Amino acid sequence: MQEKSTSFSIKHWSDDDKPREKLVHKGESVLSDAELIAILIGSGSRSESAVELSKRILASVNNNLNELGKLSIKQLMLFKGIGEAKAVTIAAALEIGRRRRGEEALKITKIGSSRDAFELLRPIIGELQHEEFWILYLNNANKVLHSSQLSKGGLTGTLVDVRIVMKEALQLGAVALVLAHNHPSGTLKPSKADREVTQKLKSASEALDIKVLDHLIVTQRDYYSFADEGLL
Numbered sequence: 001m002q003e004k005s006t007s008f009s010i011k012h013w014s015d016d017d018k019p020r021e022k023l024v025h026k027g028e029s030v031l032s033d034a035e036l037i038a039i040l041i042g043s044g045s046r047s048e049s050a051v052e053l054s055k056r057i058l059a060s061v062n063n064n065l066n067e068l069g070k071l072s073i074k075q076l077m078l079f080k081g082i083g084e085a086k087a088v089t090i091a092a093a094l095e096i097g098r099r100r101r102g103e104e105a106l107k108i109t110k111i112g113s114s115r116d117a118f119e120l121l122r123p124i125i126g127e128l129q130h131e132e133f134w135i136l137y138l139n140n141a142n143k144v145l146h147s148s149q150l151s152k153g154g155l156t157g158t159l160v161d162v163r164i165v166m167k168e169a170l171q172l173g174a175v176a177l178v179l180a181h182n183h184p185s186g187t188l189k190p191s192k193a194d195r196e197v198t199q200k201l202k203s204a205s206e207a208l209d210i211k212v213l214d215h216l217i218v219t220q221r222d223y224y225s226f227a228d229e230g231l232l
Contacts, residue, residue: 040089045081053081069094113140114225125182126220133181137174145172160197161203162225179215188224
C-alpha cells in the first residue's frame with residue numbers, strides 16, 4: 001500500500017518526467033498546461049501528484065486557460081490539495097499572462113477597422129468578470145496616442161465624466177476616439193445605457209471637432225461595433 005502512495009509523489013519520478021527539471025533542460029514550451037500549473041503549486045495531495053491535481057483543475061474548465069483565469073480564489077480552493085497560498089499563486093500567474101497579452105496588443109498602433117480595435121482591447125477587458133469602460137485616443141492618422149480606463153463597474157451615464165474625456169483628448173491632441181466596454185455576461189446586445197453613453201460622448205466630442213469613430217462591446221471571443229451596425 002505504501003508503494004502505491006509514494007508513486008504519486010513527483011520526487012519519485014525520473015528527471016525527464018519532473019516538470020521543473022523538464023523546464024530547465026528542455027525549455028518551457030515543451031511542458032503541458034498541467035505541468036506548468038504543477039510547477040506553480042509545487043505539490044499535490046497524498047492521493048495525487050501536482051500534475052494530476054493540475055489536470056483535474058484544468059478538466060473542470062474544459063482545459064481552457066482563459067476560463068481558468070475566471071475562477072476566484074474561493075473556487076480554486078474547492079479542489080482538494082489547493083489551499084489559499086496555491087490558489088493565489090495560480091491567480092497571480094494567470095493575471096500576469098493576461099497583462100502580458102495586453103501589452104502585446106498595445107503594439108497595434110493604428111486602428112484601421114473595428115477588428116483592429118477589438119484585437120487591441122480583447123486582452124485588456126475581454127476576460128474580466130466586471131465591466132470596464134475604456135477610451136482609445138487617436139491622431140489624424142488613426143494611430144493610438146493613448147488608451148485609458150474611464151470607469152469600472154456597471155455602465156451608466158453618471159459614471160462617464162465627459163469633461164475628463166475631453167480634457168485628455170485636448171491634452172493629447174487627439175482628433176478621434178474609440179469607445180469600448182466589456183460585457184462579462186457574453187451578450188453582444190447594446191443596452192439602453194450603452195446607447196445613451198455613446199450619444200453623450202459623441203455630442204460632446206462634436207462640439208470640439210473630435211470624432212467618435214466607434215463604440216465596441218467586447219467579450220472574450222467576439223465584439224459588437226456601433227459603427228459597423230450603423231449606430232453612429
